[in-house]
Amino acid sequence: MAVPIKPGRASSLILTQAARPSTFEVEARNEKGERVLTPIAGEHPLTLYLDRRELVTLMTLGAAPEALALGYLRNQRIVDDIASIAAVQVDWDTASVAVTTLDGQHWDRPEVRARLEKRTVTTGCGQGTVFGDLMDAVDAVALPADARLTEAVLYSVMEQVRQHESIYKQAGAVHGCALCSNAGADRGEIVYFVEDVGRHNAVDAIAGRMWLDGVDGGDKIFYTTGRLTSEMVIKCAQMGIPFLLSRSGLTQMGHAIAERVGITMIGRCQGRHYLLFTGGERFVAPTATAFA
C-alpha cells in the first residue's frame, strides 16, 4: 500500500503524486477446469531522466514512483543531498520520471561523471550498482553503538507486518519492505510500508521517503520479505539503520558485510521464530547469552 508522501524538509520540491493502481484482474483456469478471476501485480517500465539525460529503466509496481526515483539516486550515490533536487515529475504517458537538480547540470560534476563511467551492473536479483564504490561507502558508515532492539519490539514488528494489508496477500509476485520505529511511543510500529515487483525498488522507495521526510535511520528498524543479499545489507547500512530483519534467509556475502559494518541482522523471522546472525551485542532477549 502506498503511504502518501508528506514532504518534510524537502517541502519546496516540486513533486507529482502519480501512483499507479497496484493490481489488475486476469482470467485463469485452475486444475478443476474452473475459470478464476485472479488479481495480479502491476509492472511498468519507468525510465529515469536526471537533468534530461536518460539514466536507467526501472520495472516497477508504480505505487511510489517519485520516492523510488529519489531513493535510486540516493542509494546509487548519484545524488548526495536531496537539497540539490528541484523537481521529481512522473509522467506515465511517456513512462518516465524526470528529476531536475537546482543547477540543472548534475552530470557535469566530476565525481558523478567518474562514478557513472565505472558503472557496472550487479545482479543477485539486484539492479545497476557500482559495487566497489558502494563498499567504500559502507566502510564509512558508523551505526549508533548504543542502539538496542528488544525481542518484544522484534515480535511487534513481525506482527505489524503480518497484519498489514498488502498487495502480496492479494496478488503475490511482489516484495515488501517496512521501515519501523525503534523509539518513542510508536516503537515497534510501521512508519513506511512499500511493495514492489523488484525487492531493490521497495528498499529504494523507502530510502526516497526518508529523504523527503528528513527521517534518520539511527532509531529505526528495517524489515524486508526478501533475502539478505549483499546489496540489501549495503543499502540498509547506507540508510544508517542498525537493525535489519527478514522473513527469508541470507547469503554469505550479506553475512560478511553485515559483520563488517556491524549491523544487527536477524533472518528467518516467522511466527515466534528467528535467527540472530550478526550484531548480537545490540539485541536484548530474555534468552540472551554472551553471544555477539
Next chain:
Amino acid sequence: MAVPIKPGRASSLILTQAARPSTFEVEARNEKGERVLTPIAGEHPLTLYLDRRELVTLMTLGAAPEALALGYLRNQRIVDDIASIAAVQVDWDTASVAVTTLDGQHWDRPEVRARLEKRTVTTGCGQGTVFGDLMDAVDAVALPADARLTEAVLYSVMEQVRQHESIYKQAGAVHGCALCSNAGADRGEIVYFVEDVGRHNAVDAIAGRMWLDGVDGGDKIFYTTGRLTSEMVIKCAQMGIPFLLSRSGLTQMGHAIAERVGITMIGRCQGRHYLLFTGGERFVAPTATAFA
C-alpha cells in the same frame, strides 16, 4: 546442484569448470538462545570481460559460472552465436570470467556497439537489459504451434522439482530453475537444474547450458521458483521454450508479454494446484474446456 557441463556442439570451446562450493555454515542464535549452525548460500561477485573489456559484475552463487557468462551474453543479445566464442575462463582469484571470441574484436561490430550504447538497466529484480531491444527480439520469436503439454507431464515436472536435492532446501536465499523434457522417454524429467542468488542468473545459466550442448527449446518446459515478471517471460521466449511454469505468481507485464508471444504460462504450481494463465490451446487436461 551443478549439472556438469557436457560440451556438445561447442566441444572445441576452451572452458574452465570452476564451480564454487554452494553453501557455507555460520553460527546463529535462535529464539531459545541456542546456538545453531546454519547453512547459508554463497554469493560472489563475478566480473564478466568480453574480449578484455569489462561488461558487467554479476553477483552469483557460483555453481555454474561458465554457463552463466554464456547465457548472459546470449540473453542480453550481445553475442548471437556460440560458434563465435573461443573460450570462457573463470578465475575466482580475480573474481572474473573472461570470454574471448574467435576474432577477438566482438566490440567492434556495429550492431554490438549500437546495442550497448543504448544500454539501460532494468530492474524488477532483474539485471541490465536493453528492454525495448528485447521486446523487438520477442516479436520475432515463433514458438512451435503444435507443441502440447499434458497435465500429467505438468504434475511430473512439479514432482521432479519437489524431490530434487537443492541448495534452497539447505540454505534458502536462492531461486531455482529447471529445464525439463517434453518429448521422448524422458518426458517430464529434468534436463538441467540450476540455482542462483539471482533468479535471472539461474535462467541465464540454463540458456548458457542449452547453447553449450546445442539443446533446442521447442520440445522443452521451463520451470522457475521465481515470479513471472516481464524479463522472465522474455527470456523464456528467447530460448524458444513454449511452456513456462512457476511456483509463484505473475505480474501484469509478464502476463501481457506471454499473451503477445503465445507462451503457455502456468503459475501457482504447488501440490496438485495450478493456474493456467495464457496459451491454453497448447495445454491438455482432463478438465479442459474451450479455454484459450
